[in-house]
Amino acid sequence: MKTYKAYCVDLDGTVYRGTEPISSAVSFVRRLQQKNTEPFFVTNNASMTQLQLKQKLARFGVSAQLPRIMSSAIAAAKYIKRWYPGKSVYMIGSEGLEQALVQEGIERVGKDADIVLMGIDPSINYEKLAQACLDIRNGAVFLSTNRDLAFPSERGLLPGNGAFTTLVAASTGVDPVYIGKPEMHMLEAISHEFGYDKSEMVMIGDNYETDILAGLNFGVDTVHVNTGVTPMEKVLEKEQQPTYIVEDLSFLKV
Amino acid sequence: MKTYKAYCVDLDGTVYRGTEPISSAVSFVRRLQQKNTEPFFVTNNASMTQLQLKQKLARFGVSAQLPRIMSSAIAAAKYIKRWYPGKSVYMIGSEGLEQALVQEGIERVGKDADIVLMGIDPSINYEKLAQACLDIRNGAVFLSTNRDLAFPSERGLLPGNGAFTTLVAASTGVDPVYIGKPEMHMLEAISHEFGYDKSEMVMIGDNYETDILAGLNFGVDTVHVNTGVTPMEKVLEKEQQPTYIVEDLSFLKV
Numbered sequence: 001m002k003t004y005k006a007y008c009v010d011l012d013g014t015v016y017r018g019t020e021p022i023s024s025a026v027s028f029v030r031r032l033q034q035k036n037t038e039p040f041f042v043t044n045n046a047s048m049t050q051l052q053l054k055q056k057l058a059r060f061g062v063s064a065q066l067p068r069i070m071s072s073a074i075a076a077a078k079y080i081k082r083w084y085p086g087k088s089v090y091m092i093g094s095e096g097l098e099q100a101l102v103q104e105g106i107e108r109v110g111k112d113a114d115i116v117l118m119g120i121d122p123s124i125n126y127e128k129l130a131q132a133c134l135d136i137r138n139g140a141v142f143l144s145t146n147r148d149l150a151f152p153s154e155r156g157l158l159p160g161n162g163a164f165t166t167l168v169a170a171s172t173g174v175d176p177v178y179i180g181k182p183e184m185h186m187l188e189a190i191s192h193e194f195g196y197d198k199s200e201m202v203m204i205g206d207n208y209e210t211d212i213l214a215g216l217n218f219g220v221d222t223v224h225v226n227t228g229v230t231p232m233e234k235v236l237e238k239e240q241q242p243t244y245i246v247e248d249l250s251f252l253k254v
Numbered sequence: 255m256k257t258y259k260a261y262c263v264d265l266d267g268t269v270y271r272g273t274e275p276i277s278s279a280v281s282f283v284r285r286l287q288q289k290n291t292e293p294f295f296v297t298n299n300a301s302m303t304q305l306q307l308k309q310k311l312a313r314f315g316v317s318a319q320l321p322r323i324m325s326s327a328i329a330a331a332k333y334i335k336r337w338y339p340g341k342s343v344y345m346i347g348s349e350g351l352e353q354a355l356v357q358e359g360i361e362r363v364g365k366d367a368d369i370v371l372m373g374i375d376p377s378i379n380y381e382k383l384a385q386a387c388l389d390i391r392n393g394a395v396f397l398s399t400n401r402d403l404a405f406p407s408e409r410g411l412l413p414g415n416g417a418f419t420t421l422v423a424a425s426t427g428v429d430p431v432y433i434g435k436p437e438m439h440m441l442e443a444i445s446h447e448f449g450y451d452k453s454e455m456v457m458i459g460d461n462y463e464t465d466i467l468a469g470l471n472f473g474v475d476t477v478h479v480n481t482g483v484t485p486m487e488k489v490l491e492k493e494q495q496p497t498y499i500v501e502d503l504s505f506l507k508v
Contacts, residue, residue: 121380122380123379123380124378124379124380124383125377125378125379126375126376126377126378126413129378129413130409130412130413133404133411133412133413134409134410134411134412137410137411138410149424149425150387150425150426155384155388156387156388156391156392157387157388157391157425157426158384158387158388159380159383159384159387159421159422159425160425162424162425163421163422163424163425164421166420166421166424167413167417167418167420167421168413168417170403170416170417170420171403171404171411171413171414171416171417172404172411
């Protein structure tokens with residue numbers, strides 16, 4: 001198979017499963033780094049900061065460069081800075097999103113914002129959602145980190161940011177722009193910032209509906225790995241196929 | 255026009271607008287009572303108790319009999335008692351819903367409920383919504399007081415119970431049974447409890463999408479009043495017409 005300059009690797013289900021590393025992925029990253037290729041890590045997670053994600057990867061034996069960790073929080077902040085420079089943001093979210101906005105020097109306000117940005121927030125309450133609805137009804141641009149309706153926990157599937165975003169969209173009648181996968185914004189940010197051509201990039205992940213579709217939406221090559229959410233046989237039924245389908249990342253030449 | 259035994263009168267937009275009474279409606283209720291007909295008051299409001307609603311009506315000069323105030327909270331509790339006797343309820347809601355459950359002797363639990371019941375809750379938080387999602391995924395019946403996506407306040411349109419219900423429905427993939435209008439459950443409860451035949455009942459209200467549709471769904475006569483949400487000319491465009499359309503309740507013979 002072809003080699004690439006930018007390997008964009010999903011995290012949960014691709015590099016680790018919850019608290020367990022996937023050894024074939026850990027080895028794959030090392031093989032890349034031995035060839036002086038630093039991978040990108042592309043995750044819909046918006047609650048953790050880049051540093052927290054780097055530390056989590058380090059615990060699994062994966063060394064990641066901070067600027068190459070692209071979360072939907074980081075991508076959202078970069079999107080705002082690039083397309084809405086100087087605009088103020090009303091944010092619902094947690095530490096990852098907060099720090100991403102600080103990092104890009106974006107002004108946060110408590111109301112009357114130009115932009116409403118939603119990410120998962122364990123401290124969500126009525127007032128926060130009400131203010132988001134009021135600002136959106138007053139014309140604020142509506143952005144959301146990702147569409148994730150639920151995420152696994154030891155208690156079962158808990159409501160994700162996509163569910164809270166649906167609440168605000170239903171109440172206001174305004175649909176948001178989603179930043180995370182399957183949208184292409186995170187890949188676009190990597191391409192824009194690091195100067196890669198689409199032909200030099202590949203998106204690698206376990207979830208057809210997010211990872212593979214993000215790659216297809218942006219128009220880059222894709223690799224499906226059979227280590228997470230979407231079983232290989234389900235992927236084979238899809239009309240739009242990934243460029244490569246592998247059992248795990250030990251099968252991927254670099 | 256025909257006279258009825260059960261006049262089912264909507265509240266907001268029909269008897270009052272926010273904090274102002276609608277005088278033609280106040281007189282209409284008095285005329286009914288002079289003929290020894292006690293009206294029913296049918297409201298999607300689930301946050302206020304029957305007593306609070308009675309007191310609010312009294313401030314506008316309307317005397318209401320407590321058992322004839324049918325809120326979506328009262329209707330929800332009666333629905334549970336009738337169709338799921340002995341079953342436990344996990345409730346999200348405020349005082350009106352809480353008291354309605356107490357009144358019907360329904361057991362409330364903090365988790366592992368047979369039924370999840372949602373109403374508007376100004377103290378909503380992540381944990382409450384998470385528990386609702388977990389119980390529904392574990393097979394609990396999903397009920398919600400009403401579909402209202404937004405409601406007016408002095409600050410603007412705030413998210414209503416329907417928006418929060420949409421969050422839980424989106425996250426779990428389970429659609430709830432809604433109790434409030436346009437569903438027929440409140441009218442059905444009046445018919446069942448007081449022993450009225452459908453031909454003896456009429457639903458009166460300002461909102462085509464809730465009041466008139468509730469009457470049409472239950473199969474009783476309907477009166478649209480031009481004092482609230484839906485303008486008369488919009489009603490005239492609808493395929494399913496109310497039985498009567500009046501400017502206000504001074505035009506309604508009793």
